[in-house]
Amino acid sequence: xxxxxxxxxxxxxxxxxxxxxxxxxxxxxxxxxxxxxxxxxxxxxxxxxxxxxxxxxxxxxxxxxxxxxxxxxxxxxxxxxxxxxxxxxxxxxxxxxxxxxxxxxxxxxxxxxxxxxxxxxxxxxxxxxxxxxxxxxxxxxxxxxxxxxxxxxxxxxxxxxxxxxxxxxxxxxxxxxxxxxxxxxxxxxxxxxxxxxxxxxxxxxxxxxxxxxxxxxxxxxxxxxxxxxxxxxxxxxxxxxxxxxxxxxxxxxxxxxxxxxxxxxxxxxxxxxxxxxxxxxxxxxxxxxxxxxxxxxxxxxxxxxxxxxxxxxxxxxxxxxxxxxxxxxxxxxxxxxxxxxxxxxxxxxxxxxxxxxxxxxxxxxxxxxxxxxxxxxxxxxxxxxxxxxxxxxxxx
Amino acid sequence: xxxxxxxxxxxxxxxxxxxxxxxxxxxxxxxxxxxxxxxxxxxxxxxxxxxxxxxxxxxxxxxxxxxxxxxxxxxxxxxxxxxxxxxxxxxxxxxxxxxxxxxxxxxxxxxxxxxxxxxxxxxxxxxxxxxxxxxxxxxxxxxxxxxxxxxxxxxxxxxxxxxxxxxxxxxxxxxxxxxxxxxxxxxxxxxxxxxxxxxxxxxxxxxxxxxxxxxxxxxxxxxxxxxxxxxxxxxxxxxxxxxxxxxxxxxxxxxxxxxxxxxxxxxxxxxxxxxxxxxxxxxxxxxxxxxxxxxxxxxxxxxxxxxxxxxxxxxxxxxxxxxxxxxxxxxxxxxxxxxxxxxxxxxxxxxxxxxxxxxxxxxxxxxxxxxxxxxxxxxxxxxxxxxxxxxxxxxxxxxxxxxxxxxxxxxxxxxxxxxxxxxxxxxxxxxxxxxxxxxxxxxxxxxxxxxxxxxxxxxxxxxxxxxxxxxxxxxxx
Numbered sequence: 016x017x018x019x020x021x022x023x024x025x026x027x028x029x030x031x032x033x034x035x036x037x038x039x040x041x042x043x044x045x046x047x048x049x050x051x052x053x054x055x056x057x058x059x060x061x062x063x064x065x066x067x068x069x070x071x072x073x074x075x076x077x078x079x080x081x082x083x084x085x086x087x088x089x090x091x092x093x094x095x096x097x098x099x100x101x102x103x104x105x106x107x108x109x110x111x112x113x114x115x116x117x118x119x120x121x122x123x124x125x126x127x128x129x130x131x132x133x134x135x136x137x138x139x140x141x142x143x144x145x146x147x148x149x150x151x152x153x154x155x156x157x158x159x160x161x162x163x164x165x166x167x168x169x170x171x172x173x174x175x176x177x178x179x180x181x182x183x184x185x186x187x188x189x190x191x192x193x194x195x196x197x198x199x200x201x202x203x204x205x206x207x208x209x210x211x212x213x214x215x216x217x218x219x220x221x222x223x224x225x226x227x228x229x230x231x232x233x234x235x236x237x238x239x240x241x242x243x244x245x246x247x248x249x250x251x252x253x254x255x256x257x258x259x260x261x262x263x264x265x266x267x268x269x270x271x272x273x274x275x276x277x278x279x280x281x282x283x284x285x286x287x288x289x290x291x292x293x294x295x296x297x298x299x300x301x302x303x304x305x306x307x308x309x310x311x312x313x314x315x316x317x318x319x320x321x322x323x324x325x326x327x328x329x330x331x332x333x334x335x336x337x338x339x340x341x342x343x344x345x346x347x348x349x350x351x352x353x354x355x356x357x358x359x360x361x362x363x364x365x366x367x368x369x370x371x372x373x374x375x376x377x378x379x380x381x382x383x384x385x386x387x388x389x390x391x392x393x394x395x396x397x398x399x400x401x402x403x404x405x406x407x408x409x410x411x
Numbered sequence: 412x413x414x415x416x417x418x419x420x421x422x423x424x425x426x427x428x429x430x431x432x433x434x435x436x437x438x439x440x441x442x443x444x445x446x447x448x449x450x451x452x453x454x455x456x457x458x459x460x461x462x463x464x465x466x467x468x469x470x471x472x473x474x475x476x477x478x479x480x481x482x483x484x485x486x487x488x489x490x491x492x493x494x495x496x497x498x499x500x501x502x503x504x505x506x507x508x509x510x511x512x513x514x515x516x517x518x519x520x521x522x523x524x525x526x527x528x529x530x531x532x533x534x535x536x537x538x539x540x541x542x543x544x545x546x547x548x549x550x551x552x553x554x555x556x557x558x559x560x561x562x563x564x565x566x567x568x569x570x571x572x573x574x575x576x577x578x579x580x581x582x583x584x585x586x587x588x589x590x591x592x593x594x595x596x597x598x599x600x601x602x603x604x605x606x607x608x609x610x611x612x613x614x615x616x617x618x619x620x621x622x623x624x625x626x627x628x629x630x631x632x633x634x635x636x637x638x639x640x641x642x643x644x645x646x647x648x649x650x651x652x653x654x655x656x657x658x659x660x661x662x663x664x665x666x667x668x669x670x671x672x673x674x675x676x677x678x679x680x681x682x683x684x685x686x687x688x689x690x691x692x693x694x695x696x697x698x699x700x701x702x703x704x705x706x707x708x709x710x711x712x713x714x715x716x717x718x719x720x721x722x723x724x725x726x727x728x729x730x731x732x733x734x735x736x737x738x739x740x741x742x743x744x745x746x747x748x749x750x751x752x753x754x755x756x757x758x759x760x761x762x763x764x765x766x767x768x769x770x771x772x773x774x775x776x777x778x779x780x781x782x783x784x785x786x787x788x789x790x791x792x793x794x795x796x797x798x799x800x801x802x803x804x805x806x807x808x809x810x811x812x813x814x815x816x817x818x819x820x821x822x823x824x825x826x827x828x829x830x831x832x833x834x835x836x837x838x839x840x841x842x843x844x845x846x847x848x849x850x851x852x853x854x855x856x857x858x859x860x861x862x863x864x865x866x867x868x869x870x871x872x873x874x875x876x877x878x879x880x881x882x883x884x885x886x887x888x
Contacts, residue, residue, distance in 0.1 A: 034813045037758050038448040040494050040559045044535065053434065054468060054514050056495075057441040065448060066441035073459055080440060087441060103746065104558070107753040 018123055025120045026071045032113045033068045036061055041104040042097035047339050048090055051356040058353055060097040063087050064110050067117040081126045088117050089129050090351045092358075093220060093344030094303040099335055114344075118222025128221040129349040136223050139230065143212035144179035145348065150210065153182045157207065160188075162195050165206025167241045173198070173205040173277070174243045176257070178250040179213050180379040186386055187379040191249055193404035194274050200411060201286040203277075205247070208237060214253040219260060220345035227260075235265040245270045247277045251305035251378045252343070258309065273305055275377045275403060279314040282321045289410035292324030297406070298371040299327065300362065300385065301337035302378035315377045318403050322410040330365055338362055340388075342380030359388030367394055374400045413878045413887045415486055415506065423464035423487065423509065430477040435515070437466040446510040449495055449502040453758050453811075454820035463490070463510045470515040472590060472598055472629040479627070479880075480596030482509055488882050489594075491627050493533060493561025498761055499842070500849035501564075501623065504883035513563050516629055521546055526606050527587055529632045532563020549636045551585050553671070554844075555745065563628050568846045569620025575801040576843065578668040578702070582633075583619045590630030591618050594875035599626065606634060617870075622846045624885045625874040639702040641670075642709035643737040646720045646728035647696045651676065651779065651796070654695050655772035657723040658800050662768045666719040667712035669699040672801020673744045679797050682750050683743035689736075693726045697800060698740050747797045748808065755810035760823050762831040764805045765840035771803065777834050778807045785830060787822040804843050824850075832857065848884045 016024070042060035043049055049059025056062040066087050070080065097110045121127030128136065138147035157164075165174050175198065181191035198205050212234060215227035238246070246269060248254040254273040257266065281287040299319060305311045312334045319327050332338050341358035362385060366374050374385055385400040424438045437443070446466045447457050464487070469475045482489045488508030495502040516531035519542060528548070530539055536557045540550040554560050554572035565572075566589075571581045588602025591614075601614040609615075618626055648654040658672065675683065680692040699716055703709030713730045720728045731737045752759050762781075766774035778796055782788035794807035809827060811820050832854035835841055847855050856864045871878070871885055878887065 034453070035758065037450045038452055038495070039450050039556070040496060041556070043494075044537075044558050055437055055439065055442045055466075056445040057439060062441075062445045065445050069441075069444050072456075083439060083441060101749075102753070103749060105749050105752070106758060107749070 022120060022123045025116050025123070029067060029071050029113055029116050029120065032109050032116070033064055035106045035108040036064060036068075036110070037106055038065065039105050042100040042110065045096040045100040047094060047096065047341070047358050048092060050361065051354045051358055053353070053355055055353070057087060058090065060100075061108075061110060063091055064108075064113050067113060071120075078126070081121065081124060084117075085121050085126050085129070086351060086353070088114060088121065089127065089132070089221070089345065089349055090353065091344055092303070092339045092341060092346050094339035095307040096336075096339070099307060115219070115222065118220075119224050120222070122222040128223070128345065131350075132221050132345055132348045135217055135348040136221060136226060139213055139218055139226060143230070143233075144182070145213060145217045146179060146183035148179070148182045153211075154209070156182050156188065157209070160192055160195055163206045164209045165241055165243070169206070171204050171206045172245055173203055174238070174241070174246045175205050175207050176214070176246050176248045176253055177207055177211060178248065178253045178379065180383070181249060184379065184383055186382055190379060190382060190402040190404055193402065193408040194249060196408050197278060197281070197287060197404055201281040203281070210237075214256040215260075216252040216256040217345055217348070219256065220343070231261050231265070235261065238266070238269065243269060245272070247272050247274050249274055249379065251302040251309070252380070255304040255308050273311060273314070273377070275305070275315040275318055276311065278404070278407065279317045282318060287407070289322045289407065291410045293322055293406060293410050294324040295372045296326045296328055296370055297373045297375050298330055298366050298369060299333070299403075300330070300340065300374050300376040300381050301334055302376060302381050303337070303339050303343050305377060306337055307335055315375075315403055318407060319375055322406060325406070328369060328371060330362075330369065340376075340378075340381040340384040342384040347380055347383075357388065357391065359384040360392050363388040363392045363394065363398065366398055367392075372398065373406070374398065375403050375406060376400065377403050413882065415488055415508070418464060418485070418487065418507075420464045426481060426485070427465055427467060427478065427509070430481055431467060431469060431474055435467055435469050435474060437468070442466050443510070446492060446495070446512065447504065449497060449500065451500065451503065451824060454817055454824045455503070456817060461505055461507065464507055466510045466512055468512045468515045472516075472592060475511070475516070475592045475627055475629055476596045476598055478509070478511060479592055479594060482879055483595050483877055486877050486879060488879050490883065491623055491881055493564045494535070494556075494559045496556045496560045497564065497845065497849070498763075499845040499851055501846055501881070501884050503849070506882075508879075511627070513561060513627075516563075518630070521548070521635070523635070525604060526635050527604075527632050528635055529630060530562065531630060532561060532566065532628050534562050536560050536562050536565060543635075544638065547638050549638050551579050551636050552582050555748075562631070564623070566619055566628055566631055567621060567623040568844070570844045571802075572844055573671050573673065573799050573802070575669055575672055575799070577662075578670050581620075583616060585634045585636065586615055586619050586631060587634055588632040589615050589618055589628055591626040592629055593626050594877070594880040598629075602632065604632070622848045622884055623881050624848065624871050625880075627880070639704065640706045640709045642701050642703070642706065642713040643731040643734075644699045644701075644713045644717055644729065645696060645731055645740055646717070647693050647726040648723070649694050649726060651695050651775050652772050653723045653725065654697060655775045655800070657720040657725065658697065659768055659771045660719045660722060661716055661801075664719050666715050667701060669712070669716060669801050670702045671698075671700040672799070673698050674796065674798055674800035674805070675744055675747060676796040679747045679751060679795050680743065682754055683747050686746065686750055687739045687743045689739050689743060698737075698744060699801065744797065747795070751795045751808065752810055757810035757812045758820070760809045760811055760827050762807050762827050763842045763844055764807060764831055764834050765838070765843050766803045766805070767838050767840060768803065770838050771800075774834065774838055775805065777837070778805045781807050781827075781830050781834070782809065785826045787819060788826045788830065791823065802843065803840075846884075848886075852886050
């Protein structure tokens with residue numbers, strides 16, 4: 016398909032998907048992005064998709080308008096709260112799907128993504144990760160983590176797919192380290208990839224589908240070469256990408272789990288037992304791509320619930336109503352002038368209001384965004400942000 | 412036909428910039444497009460020529476006043492908008508102007524010592540309700556769009572929505588006074604600060620239920636209504652005729668009147684009960700909610716209703732003691748519209764038919780046959796029927812496949828609103844929720860006659876000599 020055919024196809028798909036939307040606006044109160052802007056309807060949920068719809072429908076092509084659309088379209092965190100509201104209250108329009116197609120269209124039109132995201136895409140192309148971490152650094156970190164390398168014939172049952180963020184962010188590195196400690200403790204025969212490349216999620220989120228396909232092919236090739244049958248991901252985003260976005264046949268017969276699911280299984284099998292008490296009030300932040308996108312709400316709570324001493328409390332908006340940390344949909348690499356607040360700060364304030372001492376999460380981006388939020392709100396003396404694996408290690 | 416001068420959007424923006432702060436203005440093309448849409452845009456889409464000049468979101472009464480003075484002096488139409496959820500076309504306009512969005516007019520103060528609450532029009536209804544409930548009060552209006560609809564539009568339409576008028580009354584019955592900006596920019600205070608309301612002329616009543624054509628409500632003073640105790644009931648029937656007769660009996664035999672009494676026809680009930688994990692309903696049903704000073708009083712009322720309903724030999728009629736069961740049944744009702752849309756893979760055309768007590772079962776039969784013999788409507792089959800039958804309102808709903816051409820979708824709306832008008836005319840009623848003008852102006856003309864319509868237009872002219880405020884709602888001369 017040439018570029019013209021592709022863009023025509025995308026335009027048609029966008030109009031088809033959005034023809035279900037009736038502008039009822041029931042999605043708007045659920046949109047966290049709308050909550051952090053000054054209240055322009057076009058800055059949230061179906062206001063965003065209507066901007067896309069009319070750009071396509073009216074064939075608006077001038078650069079200035081398309082750039083305005085870009086700044087709206089790329090601001091969405093793809094948290095899917097709007098789709099849940101639409102399903103429960105209106106016509107069930109696939110708003111996030113349309114936004115992703117809109118981003119793909121803007122890439123083809125050479126308008127997207129956002130300037131900082133372009134850099135991430137270049138890094139993905141050059142280094143196989145969006146942070147520009149050179150392979151040598153990654154290898155050094157792997158040595159430091161003391162993680163076994165997955166190899167065929169070594170009777171390895173699990174491939175631990177670490178993802179890119181652990182090699183870029185020291186907080187997330189500790190998350191990876193904790194998972195490794197837990198897997199070893201539970202005597203799981205696991206390994207990591209020596210030359211892991213990104214699952215492609217950031218490329219997909221930014222609409223660079225071609226690059227996503229390249230990365231996914233590399234990964235699939237590696238998985239197949241090594242005879243991988245069971246993948247456990249650190250990140251919900253990698254989990255979602257491998258589970259829902261890779262071609263079904265490419266991973267046929269391969270079990271893909273998020274690490275919280277594996278930990279819950281290991282606890283169930285009594286291969287992981289926590290003996291130390293953690294006397295803390297803990298609230299769990301549902302990562303969007305674990306919860307709303309994949310309906311995994313219980314496994315992480317089960318893990319936290321098995322740690323003695325933890326008092327597990329809930330956000331007023333939890334599970335399917337949970338609020339994004341602000342990092343999804345490529346937002347780790349983009350800021351927008353139209354925003355007057357950070358979502359993570361709002362979430363941190365909510366955690367303080369309900370008397371939580373720890374926000375526990377199971378996503379590297381939630382960990383990073385909410386940790387920044389705690390600093391920004393200046394409540395480091397009252398509230399910590401921890402990954403559930405780290406808490407588990409503390410309780411061993 | 413009123414002629415308005417043509418302007419360039421950038422000139423209007425510059426003009427507004429001299430009187431309003433930058434934070435109150437948007438010239439973004441996408442914000443302007445979004446501010447021109449309503450829930451029926453699928454049938455009558457906007458064109459680039461209809462995109463408003465600018466969107467203003469004033470944060471004070473003074474800013475609203477300044478804006479109106481400017482617009483009036485330049486003869487620029489102003490379309491007042493909250494969330495734009497109107498189902499009878501009040502949020503839809505066909506000529507350019509300024510959209511005045513009230514979403515930043517959100518003052519809120521409960522004055523317990525006086526017994527009232529004061530609020531701006533820009534709050535979502537649910538936010539007002541939650542703030543009142545925290546203090547032990549009930550907001551006496553319950554629209555289905557409670558999550559998104561803004562309260563200014565509800566007051567302008569004087570709608571209690573789900574609530575049974577004869578039990579609770581309408582917002583007008585609770586509104587003690589208003590602050591209003593006239594189309595010419597002057598600010599009016601109406602009503603009283605006392606719970607003793609005015610006898611004689613009270614300008615409050617010109618604006619509550621005034622369809623938004625006479626002035627812009629910037630402040631509302633409403634009597635506080637203490638929270639009450641509740642009890643619930645449900646009844647299933649073999650057919651809709653018996654169901655309607657049972658509701659008639661509640662009125663005719665002077666049984667206590669419910670706060671809510673809702674209907675789901677069999678198709679809607681089967682679909683939504685399954686989704687809520689409830690047992691398959693044996694037929695169409697009504698669900699009802701009574702309020703009382705005490706639980707005993709509310710329970711007594713429900714028992715009395717059940718006793719009267721049983722005279723129509725329902726399959727089952729009973730009080731619901733399990734609040735979780737009630738919530739699921741209520742959710743089934745609330746989710747009827749989305750789930751019939753999704754099950755039928757289409758968009759909805761929703762109408763509002765109002766009956767008298769005496770004609771309820773005949774009217775329901777007319778509603779069932781609403782599409783018969785009507786060229787486009789008939790293709791969609793019998794409408795789904797749900798609604799506030801206790802308030803004598805039905806919402807017959809047609810689902811239009813999304814892939815129908817927009818001309819056919821428009822035809823459905825046109826035919827449906829015409830049939831709605833015919834049925835309401837037949838029974839001598841009028842819409843009880845969505846206002847009387849915009850798409851319904853032809854009905855108003857038939858229902859109340861030319862003289863009445865001329866009088867409304869004359870009143871409009873007194874308040875709005877240049878016909879700039881919401882000119883889409885009241886058709887131009």
